[in-house]
Amino acid sequence: MRSHRRTPSRKAAWRAFSAAVLAGVLALTACGNDSPAASWNDGKNGGGGQQQEDSGPKQGATVTSPAADAKDVPASTAIAFTMDNASNPTVELKSAGGEAVEGTMQEDGKSWLPSGALEYGTAYTVTINATGSDGKPTTSTSSFTTMAKPSKVVRVSSFLGDGQVVGVGMPLIVRFGREVPQDYRDDVQRRLFVQSTPQQEGIWHWTSPTEVHYRPKTYWQAGTKISYKLQTGGLPMGDGYYGRADVNVDVKIGPSFVMSVDNKTKKMTVTKDGKVIKTIPVSLGKKSTPSASGTMVIIEKQRKTVFDTMDDPNPANRYRTPIDYAQRLTWSGQFIHAAPWSEGVQGRTNVSHGCVNVSMAMGAWLFGQTRIGDVITVKNTEEKLQNGNGWTDWNMSWEQYVKGSAIPYNG
Template identity: 85%
Template sequence: MPASRVHRRTPSRKAAWRALSAAALAGILALTACGSDSPGASWNDGKKDGGQQADSGPKQGGTITSPAADAKDVPASTTIAFTLENASDPSIELKSASGETVEGELQEDGKSWLPEGALEYATTYTATINATGADGKPTTSTSTFTTMAKPSKVVRVSSFLGDGQVVGVGMPLIVRFGRAVPKDYRDDVQARLFVRSTPHQEGIWHWASPTEVRFRPKEYWQAGTQIRYKLQTGGLPMGDGYYGRADVNVDVKIGPSLIMTVDNKTKKMTVTKDGKVVKTIPVSLGKKSTPSSSGTMVVIEKQRKTIFDTMDDPNPENRYRTPIDFAQRLTWSGQFIHAAPWSEGQQGRVNVSHGCVNVSMAMGEWLFGQTRIGDVITVKNTEEKLQNGNGWTDWNMSWEQYVKGSAIPYNG
């Protein structure tokens, strides 16, 4: 059986209006009866129980977003990240609880500020962001955080070069880590390796291994370049609960542009200095059984006197123990430029070495006095190609190959 419908009579519009008007009138009479001290009627927007509410307009200013307010155990390597809303011209002040000011600078992203070095461990800091609002008035906001206790697991970070060294135009900046840096952390580490050159030259970091990263410019360093690089790794997370032990700062200078070019076809080395040919030197390269490598290398180390000892070589023909003068290492496998008085009769005509670039005693001494660590040598037209990694082979790679070794995408 279908449910029955109940019909209700709806009051007419006029009757409803009369009832509403009567209720309103009663309310007015009631308010009047309260006396003249009663507050006047006002709009209520939900923000206050009553009273006049002024419109303050849109929010203006900056907000510290990281570290979070009252955060604990913050890494000593932290940056100060912030956002701006209807504001411009941000500046950051960072002070310890004792009132000591920390120096630093805004980063290129315009959204963060980096202290000039690692913060103190187990210390409370207050970050203040000052900005100019859209109305031209100054704004200020603060946030307080506390750094972590000093970690027990640290990674040593070191530079191959030391302060004040003068090196060749092909010298890569080499940074080594006392422990392998996990792949997922390399971009964060690389982002804390800063290079400033005067004059400015475009360059990039390249991970040669999990424990070594190198920097080279797109072209050879310009002669006389001043380089300052900072490894801001103190307190920086490096995976598996390890942190960078300390920051490292290095200042070096690039010397004259000295380039050596060896051509197996002519058996000669051409030496140019600052773009001018200063010497042509007869050479003897590796014989067919032990060829010299073709490729671009740099001088890794120099020894006025040394001994070449290959007595552990499995091939009896390659075993020897010989005193050497004016040795300049080019590869880890043992190829050098060096004086070889025993082959002076063959230099410029025949290859008789075990892979080295043989020059006369006089030319070995002269060349030794001209070169620096990082000077460039290119060997051409031999039977064997240089293998990348066999020495500082950063210039044996094209720029396109080199940037692939960066942990941060290249946007040049």
């Protein structure tokens, strides 16, 4: 990846308000709806600044970011402020035309985030009302103007579309249209919000400069409702690029459906909502093309397809075969699928090219039960699953996974 740099002054200006916005790793708010498709979102006074009486100790709020009368403010800006001898702050943000902007006070109690990107090239006024230590109300105001609409934007997209129902192992997957520089990823991550009902601890993990995943500490609870918001519209992303838009997605977790395959017994045990409902004979990869041991999730499902390896450099591995009930597990080509040609040895001998072979009847049954994001663990084979070969979020321990966060984990 090429190096990305910015001047210290630019970095300092951005950090001044970005660091004050959200301090936690876990994001707990999301709302709204953007796209239904699965696709690839200094404290100063005067001149519009603070208005305070000079008598007695100072009481009230001081807006620290954006600076009073600031120009070219990113449309993603948050409102950061300090409090002096006052409490119970409320924030109002209005455009020059008097239109109110919705937003939320952040957990630190010292910053307020608009519910979405502000309009470009627009003047805004912040009003903070609070209660002074003497019990009297205080009011302070500050104004700023957002930047013109940028010409260099980054598309931010969610793999999952609105309303999808997925398995308990499904990671939330966000992709960026260009690489996010290392020193901007924490700023971006602070604008990725996840809310689950029931609430479950989770974290974002960068799998590459263009992709970040979110998973809970343990599998999602069956029936969980998830809303996540990518509040990236107008967000600086390095080299003069800004996020193109905000994205909002609502999804639901289906029943818990977990498959476990043991090479020693050559059987698959299927558990649904904690109860074993089926034991299925399987044939795994033969020694020359072993199946990978590890925890994977179903990436895609194809009722009918053709496996074509005619470009394999090893003639022994070349074949072109019609396949029924194929469920992809890895990018390298390991699937669960029906294999009527191996039904005679399933449960006894491994003959596949790395896939999990089941009978035609069991292939059809599994295909009708599973969802994208359902979990399968394979164990006791000759090869270990390589992280990144599929959605391998669950192939890492929680301690390993949090290391992929751009924000230090304090759980």
